[in-house]
Amino acid sequence: xxxxxxxxxxxxxxxxxxxxxxxxxxxxxxxxxxxxxxxxxxxxxxxxxxxxxxxxxxxxxxxxxxxxxxxxxxxxxxxxxxxxxxxxxxxxxxxxxxxxxxxxxxxxxxxxxxxxxxxxxxxxxxxxxxxxxxxxxxxxxxxxxxxxxxxxxxxxxxxxxxxxxxxxxxxxxxxxxxxxxxxxxxxxxxxxxxxxxxxxxxxxxxxxxxxxxxxxxxxxxxxxxxxxxxxxxxxxxxxxxxxxxxxxxxxxxxxxxxxxxxxxxxxxxxxxxxxxxxxxxxxxxxxxxxxxxxxxxxxxxxxxxxxxxxxxxxxxxxxxxxxxxxxxxxxxxxxxxxxxxxxxxxxxxxxxxxxxxxxxxxxxxxxxxxxxxxxxxxxxxxxxxxxxxxxxxxxxxx
Amino acid sequence: xxxxxxxxxxxxxxxxxxxxxxxxxxxxxxxxxxxxxxxxxxxxxxxxxxxxxxxxxxxxxxxxxxxxxxxxxxxxxxxxxxxxxxxxxxxxxxxxxxxxxxxxxxxxxxxxxxxxxxxxxxxxxxxxxxxxxxxxxxxxxxxxxxxxxxxxxxxxxxxxxxxxxxxxxxxxxxxxxxxxxxxxxxxxxxxxxxxxxxxxxxxxxxxxxxxxxxxxxxxxxxxxxxxxxxxxxxxxxxxxxxxxxxxxxxxxxxxxxxxxxxxxxxxxxxxxxxxxxxxxxxxxxxxx
Numbered sequence: 001x002x003x004x005x006x007x008x009x010x011x012x013x014x015x016x017x018x019x020x021x022x023x024x025x026x027x028x029x030x031x032x033x034x035x036x037x038x039x040x041x042x043x044x045x046x047x048x049x050x051x052x053x054x055x056x057x058x059x060x061x062x063x064x065x066x067x068x069x070x071x072x073x074x075x076x077x078x079x080x081x082x083x084x085x086x087x088x089x090x091x092x093x094x095x096x097x098x099x100x101x102x103x104x105x106x107x108x109x110x111x112x113x114x115x116x117x118x119x120x121x122x123x124x125x126x127x128x129x130x131x132x133x134x135x136x137x138x139x140x141x142x143x144x145x146x147x148x149x150x151x152x153x154x155x156x157x158x159x160x161x162x163x164x165x166x167x168x169x170x171x172x173x174x175x176x177x178x179x180x181x182x183x184x185x186x187x188x189x190x191x192x193x194x195x196x197x198x199x200x201x202x203x204x205x206x207x208x209x210x211x212x213x214x215x216x217x218x219x220x221x222x223x224x225x226x227x228x229x230x231x232x233x234x235x236x237x238x239x240x241x242x243x244x245x246x247x248x249x250x251x252x253x254x255x256x257x258x259x260x261x262x263x264x265x266x267x268x269x270x271x272x273x274x275x276x277x278x279x280x281x282x283x284x285x286x287x288x289x290x291x292x293x294x295x296x297x298x299x300x301x302x303x304x305x306x307x308x309x310x311x312x313x314x315x316x317x318x319x320x321x322x323x324x325x326x327x328x329x330x331x332x333x334x335x336x337x338x339x340x341x342x343x344x345x346x347x348x349x350x351x352x353x354x355x356x357x358x359x360x361x362x363x364x365x366x367x368x369x370x371x372x373x374x375x376x377x378x379x380x381x382x383x384x385x386x387x388x389x390x391x392x393x394x395x396x397x398x
Numbered sequence: 399x400x401x402x403x404x405x406x407x408x409x410x411x412x413x414x415x416x417x418x419x420x421x422x423x424x425x426x427x428x429x430x431x432x433x434x435x436x437x438x439x440x441x442x443x444x445x446x447x448x449x450x451x452x453x454x455x456x457x458x459x460x461x462x463x464x465x466x467x468x469x470x471x472x473x474x475x476x477x478x479x480x481x482x483x484x485x486x487x488x489x490x491x492x493x494x495x496x497x498x499x500x501x502x503x504x505x506x507x508x509x510x511x512x513x514x515x516x517x518x519x520x521x522x523x524x525x526x527x528x529x530x531x532x533x534x535x536x537x538x539x540x541x542x543x544x545x546x547x548x549x550x551x552x553x554x555x556x557x558x559x560x561x562x563x564x565x566x567x568x569x570x571x572x573x574x575x576x577x578x579x580x581x582x583x584x585x586x587x588x589x590x591x592x593x594x595x596x597x598x599x600x601x602x603x604x605x606x607x608x609x610x611x612x613x614x615x616x617x618x619x620x621x622x623x624x625x626x627x628x629x630x631x632x633x634x635x636x637x638x639x640x641x642x643x644x645x646x647x648x649x650x651x652x653x654x655x656x657x658x659x660x661x662x663x664x665x666x667x668x669x670x671x672x673x674x675x676x677x678x679x680x681x682x683x684x685x686x
Contacts, residue, residue, distance in 0.1 A: 005651030015651040023648065024641040055651035072640055094638040095507055096593065108635040111643040114628065126643065136645045146648060149639065 002391065003057045003142035004370045009047025012058065012371045020138065020146035025072025028150030030086060034163040035062035035140050037370065037387040038088075038171060039197045040312045042378050043267060044130070048288065049314045051115060051133040059141030060088035060128040061170040063163060069150065077151040084154035086147055087339035088171045090126040090135065093152035104336035109149060110135045119315065124336055141370060143391045155343045158351075164358040165350055167388065168202070173357050174342040176202025176263070179310035180210050181342075182333035183259035190214040190252055192300060193233070194293040195263035196224035198360045198386045199310055203263055204231040205355060216251060218244060220269065223383040227359070239271065245300045256302030265311025268292035274319055281318065288315030298325050309334035360386040366393035438484070459485030500601045500622035504630045507594040507638045510586035511565040516637055517584060517597075518568060526632035526642060529625065540573060555580060579604035597633075599626060 005015045020029055038061050043049050063085040066078060078084070090109040091098050097105035106125035110116065115133040116123035126148070129139015138146065147154060157166050176199045183191050191207045193200050196219035207215050208231075217228035218236045225235040234251070241247045248257055269275065270292035281287035297307045298321050307330055325332070349355055362385040365373055370389055377384045442451060462481025466474040506513050516522075520541050524530040531544040531552060539559040544552050555578040561569040571581035582601040589596050601622075632642045 001649075003649065003651065007651070013651070017649040017651055020649050021647060023644055023646070026639070026641055053657070054654040055657075057650060092635070092639040092643075095634075096505060099507065108639050109643055111645060113631065114624070135643075138645070138648045138650060142649075148643065 001143040002367055003138075004059065004367060004389075005054075006044060006052055006056045006058050007054055010045065012045065012374055014368055014370065015055075017057070017142075020144050022068060022070045023146065024148060025070040026149050026151055027070040028066050028073060028078060028147045028154070029068040030062070030064040030084065030140075030145050030147055030154075031067045032062045032064040032140055032143055032145060032391050034064070034167045035059050035142070035367075035389045035391060036167060036170075037061075037141070037373060037377055037389070039199065039377075040130070040265070042374070043265070043312055043314065045374050045378060046267065048267060048282070049131055050288075051112075051131045053132060053136075056129065056132075056136070057138040057140075057142055058129045059139035059145075060130055061167065061172070062086055062128075062140030062145060063157070063167050063170060064145075066150070066154075067144070073151050078154060078156075082154075083157045083159065085157055085166055085169045085343065086128070086140065086145070087153045087155070087169075087174075087343060088128055088130075089153070089336055089339050090128065090137065090148055091152050091340065092149050098152070101338060101341055103153075103338045103340045112136055127336070141367065141389060141391075143367075153340060155347060157347070161350065162358075164361060164388070165356055166347065168198070168357040168360070169343050169346060169350075171337070171339075172198045172360075172386075173202045173346055174339050175199050175310050175337045176204075177206040177209075177342050177346060178335075178337040179203045179261050179263060179308050180206035180212075182306070182308035182310070182335075183207065183210075183212075183261060184306045184331070184333070185210045185212050185259065187211055188213045189258040190216065191259050191261065192216045192218065192248055192257035192297075193261045193263055194218045194268075194297065195265075195311065196221070196228045196235075197263065200224075200261075200263040201227055201231060201360050201385075202357070203261055203310065204228055204233045208232055209349070209354075216248065216257060221380055224385065227385065230359075244296055248300045252302070256300055256305065258302055259306040259308060260297035260301040261308040262293045262297050262311045264293040265309075266290060266313045266315075266317070268294075268311075278318070287318050289313045289317040291317035291320060295319070295321055298328075298330065301328065301330055304329045304331075306330065307332045310337070361388055363387045365389060366395060367391040368393075368395050456485045459483070496604065498603050498622045500626035501599070502623060502626040502630045503596060503598045504627075504634045505589060505594055506597055506634055509565075510588050510595045513586045513595045513597055513637065514565045514568070517586075517633070518562075526636050527629045528632070541570075553578070557582070597630065599630060601626065 001017060001019050002014055003017045004012055007013050022029060041058055044052055044058065066080050066082045066084060069078060069080060089104045091103040091106040092108040095107040097103070097107060104125050109126035110123050111126070112132050112135060113123035119133065124134065126135025126137055128137050128145070129141070137148070155169060179199065180191070180203050185191060185207060189212050191212045191214070193203050193207070193215060196217050200217065200219070204215050204217055215233040216236060217225065217233040218238055219225050219228070220237055220239045222237065225237055228235050236244060236247055238244045266289035268290050274295070275290065275292045278287060278290035278292065282290055293311065294309065294317065301307055309332065350357065362383055363373060365387065367389045373387045376382055377387055438455070459481045462484060463478045466476070466478030466481055468474070520533045521535065523533050529545050531546050534542045536542045536556065537558070540556060541558070542554060542556050544554045546552065556573045556576045557570045557580065558573055559568060559570045565586065567583065567585040569583040572579050580601065580603045584597060584599040587596045635642050
């Protein structure tokens with residue numbers, strides 16, 4: 001089959017590799033019909049997350065048709081021919097955490113848990129195509145993928161809904177929604193969201209679904225801010241204001257947003273001195289994460305408010321304003337998304353025409369063009385917001 | 399039961415300090431040295447890591463020696479001598495390791511009875527204990543254990559279950575004629591509020607001078623507890639999910655030349671590749 005492989009920092013290529021095999025009883029093989037490039041793939045592309053290895057297959061947002069199941073799969077739950085969206089987190093369904101619906105903390109899905117333990121104390125669940133530290137599972141930017149514990153994660157999709165409408169149930173729609181859930185939104189609340197990439201866009205719409213009065217979206221790209229406005233948000237282009245925190249203050253009668261969401265993560269851009277220091281440290285590999293946005297979230301949040309962090313961090317970040325965090329009595333909520341709690345309810349919202357997630361798609365290309373698209377997406381060229389790949393189209397089709 | 403009892407149950411106390419073997423230590427000629435050595439052994443807390451045992455006395459001794467020498471007095475001289483002895487003690491620490499102790503524990507989402515009966519089926523242990531080749535019943539309560547050593551050399555010992563309480567604990571030790579002296583035990587305790595079962599396991603292997611035992615010591619490597627914990631995590635996955643998570647045999651693109659070379663040299667390299675990565679990781683974080 002064809003698969004997109006990570007070949008080192010800033011280098012990917014489409015390779016022909018063996019088709020995946022069933023390795024465990026609860027595995028399934030999925031023939032992929034749609035797969036996407038995620039903003040978090042860019043952290044891997046840029047080489048900022050350790051324990052990638054040359055030849056690893058990337059991709060964790062994919063859907064398709066089940067073509068084979070292991071003998072441990074209950075046929076009533078999943079059978080050959082089912083059309084499924086596969087969540088990016090892998091969960092066993094039986095451990096302490098899965099039983100408490102904390103799926104992304106699954107104890108049993110990461111065979112390399114001990115690498116993550118060195119870094120984090122305890123390991124989160126395994127993920128598709130996202131470093132050896134988080135499982136080393138082959139990803140879904142390919143024609144087929146092996147899905148472990150396939151009787152737990154994959155969500156069956158009725159034939160009448162198009163791929164475009166449901167593909168984002170694999171990660172970014174539930175992730176944006178989870179970010180909004182973590183904001184603990186109360187009636188009348190104002191939510192400030194940093195980052196108007198796809199997760200930010202879904203977070204904006206989810207915040208309104210969960211009852212937010214106002215959403216203020218922050219980014220530096222006008223095309224993304226425009227999309228945020230279309231979702232009902234007020235916007236700040238942080239390159240056009242002196243101080244985001246001050247601007248937010250002025251917009252909220254000096255109270256501050258009730259919750260602040262970091263939908264950017266470890267590669268934040270910024271125009272202040274600390275952001276420059278972070279960049280230098282990251283290049284010297286003495287800091288893995290650039291927490292410009294997290295700092296602003298903590299500073300800007302109203303007292304006793306909530307900071308929600310769906311943005312990806314991998315290691316260590318410096319100069320976090322803990323004084324502000326403690327003295328203002330803030331709460332921080334974060335984590336990889338507990339996907340299985342949100343996929344079905346959000347599918348129902350799509351079926352009820354409350355939302356059509358395909359609005360974020362800016363590019364549809366073949367898998368062959370993926371290496372080029374990684375560059376375009378990273379450099380935010382061509383108003384690139386979300387890339388959907390067709391693994392079966394040849395060359396420059398689409 | 400409180401936690402400290404869980405982690406260090408009395409009857410499992412197999413003192414994990416590196417016991418010194420006076421027979422071949424070669425530095426017990428002077429009675430003063432021996433008594434100081436024993437005194438320091440007693441002074442250093444049991445839970446210090448081997449490297450702390452080594453480097454703390456070296457650093458402290460070195461500092462004392464420097465302070466002593468700088469005083470240029472009789473007292474300073476004594477201090478320097480004591481410091482030197484302390485540093486020497488540290489430098490010898492770990493050289494006379496005669497046993498390896500592995501400890502591990504996991505939370506299992508099942509009852510103590512279920513966990514006990516799965517574990518008690520010794521013949522099935524190799525399913526999740528990666529370095530075991532086979533366990534065979536050879537008597538009423540006796541089993542022959544065969545482990546895979548480096549270069550696929552088989553290492554074998556006989557052990558018998560000398561104490562067990564159904565659903566609670568199993569203890570076994572090597573039989574008198576066994577090539578290797580060892581003892582092991584595992585305990586299953588209900589976790590509060592229906593959280594499942596806390597499994598705690600301790601194994602101790604003696605390292606007499608025999609080649610076999612030395613090979614086994616190498617197999618266990620620097621950190622036997624790490625290997626045991628990996629085995630227990632596989633046991634947990636097996637009990638909770640019916641399978642052991644793996645990526646061995648999955649598809650990937652072309653690996654780098656270095657990885658290919660390692661693979662050709664060492665068929666087991668998929669595991670070690672990840673150890674290498676984690677070592678690199680550690681290096682990075684140390685500078686961070």
